[in-house]
Amino acid sequence: MLSRIVRCGSISQLFRRSRMPPIIGIIRSLGRSLHRMSQATSSSTPPEIPARSRGLTKLDSARYKLEASPLFQVASQGNFRSLVPADLHAPQEVDSGWKAAFESIVETLRQSREANSLLGPDGRTSIELITKLGTLGLWGCSADRSELAESTSAAPIPRRACHWSEFFPLLTRLATIAKPVAGLASIHHTIGTLRAVDSFGTPDQRRRFLPRLTSGETLSAMAMTEPAAGSDLSAIRTTAVRQGEFLVISGEKCFITSLAHGRIATLIARESDRLIAAILPIPAHDSAELSLSTYALHPLKHSYNQGLWLREFRLPLKDVLPTENRSGLSVAYYGLNYGRVAVSSLAAGYLRSLLADMLPWSRHRKTFGQAIALRPLVKHRMARVASLLVACDALVQYCGGLHDSEYRVELEAIVAKVFATEAVKEAAIDLALKTHGGRALLVGHPVGDSLHDYLASTIYEGEGDLLCLSLGRSLAAAILVPRLEIPSPANSEKNPEETGDRLLEIWRRDFVKLLAADRTPWEGSQVQLVRLARRFMQLTAARLTLLKAAKSECEITRLAGELFAETLFAAELRETESRELIARSEQLADLIVATGWHALRDTQPAAMMFSYANA
Template sequence: MATETTPPTDTDNEASFAETALKLGGKSDDEARRTGAIDKADDQVESLFAPQYQTVNSPAHRAVWERGVPVELFASVDPETPADIRKVMDDSLAVVRRHRDAKTVLDDKGKITEEVMQELAAVGYWGLLVDKEHGGSGTPFASFAPFITEMAMLDPTIAGLASVHGCIGAVDPVRTFGTDEQKQRFLPDLGNGNRLSAFALTEPCAGSDLTALRTTAVLEGDEFVVNGEKLFITNVVPGRTIGLVCLVENKPAVLIVDLPKKENANFQLRKYGLWALKHTYNQGIIFNDFRVPKENLLTPTKGDGLTIAYHGLNLGRVSLCANAAGTMRIMLASMIPWANFRVTYSAAIAKRELVQRRMGEMAGLIVACDALTAWCAGLIDQGYRGEMECVIAKIFGSEAQKHAAIELFMKTHGGRSFLHGHLLGDNVHEYLAPCIYEGEGEMLAMAFFKSLVKDHGKTYFEPVGKVLAAHGIKKPNPFNPAHAWALKGVALPYLKWLVGRKLLPTAKSELPAMSGELRSYAEFACTNMQKMSVEISDTMMKFQLSLADRQCRMAELSQRCQDLITMLCTSLYGSRHPDEIVRQAAEVMCEQFQQKYTGRRHSNRYYKKVTQLGGAIADGAFKSIAGLDPDEILMPYEQASTAEQADSPEHVGGRAN
């Protein structure tokens, strides 16, 4: 992370953009204050980064608001992983593969066994993101993220735990915000796996609204006394370490807490049934006068506990997308043998267009997730904050996995999907739940939109809003002389910007050498991203101070931007990839984005392309799933001869799958 250490300034106490806008729009002081607190935390995270890496200079923001898309910032490169780090990765994969083959990954409760966790610790798995000086591997995130995809192809839960521990658990908060003493005290055990970690943020009354936190820590002598309850905390069992978000002197703070090895009167776990995350521990925590040494308090140079909480979420969001890429590969590998086995009307369903389309579209989703993972991880290593970009990866990865599971995987396997022991039936909740991990998708889409419009709003709309409020004007009318006179000074900069955007031609973006189709998709994405600035600004003008209540419109505009950005990343990634199947999958995905954006029907040419791709995948052409062991076909049956099939009743009225 490229950071600047700056002393507190008077602006730290100023109302944020969101708080100002809500107050001007007539919202209650409490709603404005609470929303403003979240916005202020975002500003404080922003201030940790050098100016050139902050949101206004991020690829996503520049692509919409600048003239010309900085295409070079959307291209990814394959990481060069050092040999010692690659050995840790390979050894970790070998541990999981060996236990998977021996069917010893899970214990009798269906949880990852302690033996597996410790063997992974022994080979360095839990220390991948811990700095070398504290006993870890110091893995670049551009190497870590695609490795999560590799691990997910073996076991998505174990892949997810690497993110829980290293990205959103205690590792990132201590690495980024801890003192030298705190790093030396906590990181070695976090790196060698002696202390696995979690992040305790959510409460029964505080999910997306983190201003509703109630857990408190009161300083008494040399210790904080903690009281409160946390909920939905993944990877928490006695003896682990957590980053605990709580209120200290009524302000959010983070304590690093080593939990006792056994529950007691001061520390208890709240157990409940949970359909998702069934192979790991997700529990609540109840603190009753629980004591934590005061030196365990993390103190960021700027901001508070929410600043710390938001920082690690970006890493976790990219890891979620990487995990989805691996999980969907498992699904695709499972579809192929069934599609080749299942015969209807004398032909395997692998030869049927609907099934071929599903496999082709699944490959497109996988390649797009790979593209976003590589792009976002590279930006983080370069020093960018990457908040908007990581939100895109999280939303797309989770929604792609949900769509793949239900629309492509389940429908191909038919009724067998719901048999005990089937990949879909046993894991459907795991496939759906990521839509709400690391922030629910539509809520994150609005956060993306807020980040996208914030600078534009502060520059052009906030001055107008303040003048309107000062003059008591609730509905400005440009034809009212009094209104026009009041606004003459603050409206002119916006009018100049708007006229320039509408009258000047769309700036041409410089694309690298690309194949014809992928180049056309990249051009489409760049052209329409440039047009989005006026559409977004017109929406801001239309709704003005009531924009905060137009959640549906904000989410829709946000998704359009996200789709264009994903389309550009996918086209660039596919174009540079040496595998023709990957390039074709990228074309399929980009065509879907274009069709969604324009509202046009798919062409016959698209259906020919996607079904040919699916047919090639059914024949084993998708190299990135080679070597995956698909789950067994449940309730197999002896194939009938061609003559028997022709005479059977199913030949007349049988089902397609």
């Protein structure tokens, strides 16, 4: 059963229990509250960012329900303009006091890159750098530290958590400067034990673990995957057996990023018929009961990714995270709703580096008597990377706002993650690799050296097609919600936002057709369901990118955002890109080459390889 393999939250449970007609009955009762919500979210007053709630309270809140998700409502109503809360997407003046600390973090990382001291002698992120970034607040900024003792750091670090709409753009900047550091922060703050303890931990667990986790003395990881359980987490075999005040744990984990001696992991294990989540401090050395296993892996060369063996390891019961009557996987899924946005934030940084490296090279490289930067084909590629970058930024910004407003952000995070990681794959392989030519494959070239990292992001935290199946399944439920009467604005072919809604309506019709032919497309019609989910993802990206473009004061951002949406609409309408559209994409590339772009401010273009200076 797919429901065991990919999770769709409460809606998947609904599907499991009943077939279509009961769903309609149940969902009908949601109508009135959905209507109230749609009115609330379409108001023009920016919503207040509520205080952060702790995990379990939040899991039970009305806003955390999947049906409350803005994208669930969009699919249900077939209308973007009334239902994607544009005000959440607007750049908000959200300064939680972390602004100065974040600038110091970025500056420290930049200096370390310039001094060539990002890596330690073992080729991994330098311990001194991790410690220094800890004193500046990097490892604790997303956690509520109000009950912790005063920090000894000289820098003024706020004790309350930063907003997610501040944290995700920080990750993008870190990824632009130093991918491995950004990767560590991404895991630690989202799927790692910091998030688990901060959101679900008991007062005792917070007291014992938060000081280490927030200072960066101990970075953290998530140990979920096993040799026989990757996409299908119901197949987890690591067992936990109660013995007095302990759980005796046996099993094997693999592919665990950031797992190393002295760090902490959140462990998912099976205790009789349910899965639990527990805090597992990894000792400084291997023992007969707990050891790490290593293997050669192409990506993440400068980070740890290891396996874990547990043989009758005794874990104190007090280190199990409380989930009441829920599965321990709730802790993992909760983290993944942040983690997938974090992965998209990293992707936005990778796109910046890819574009920045194309610029000097294409100006420098002459073929047939002309710099390749002057060729329409190459300009088109640069413009495409710029458009993808703006689209990723728009999705990240949107998801950050939704997290700050305590939505569930499951569907939205899937859309952002799949879109952004595939944008990186396209930019790296179809655009950057071709533009750099043979040099891209020289050892030491930034594109070739990172190819495996770019590809790996399409797999970890959920492989793209499987996530689209999960998304498609939730969209199927949304489509079965009776439509509310939301008036559509008058149709005008010229307005791209209206084109977006028209295409959404066509998408909805196609989805209804699929559901009429196959009531369980997640089992029988997977290919069609994934295609439909991808179309929804693209339309969502277009809508948000247009919003971002409209609000931007930067001409390049505006042009890149509009081009992204219009190119996508042309593809959806099966039209070839117009001459006018192609001319605008060349104009965009010329602008970036001639004036530079604020979005690329943290980049450091790589040294030219085999420069052929006299060519």
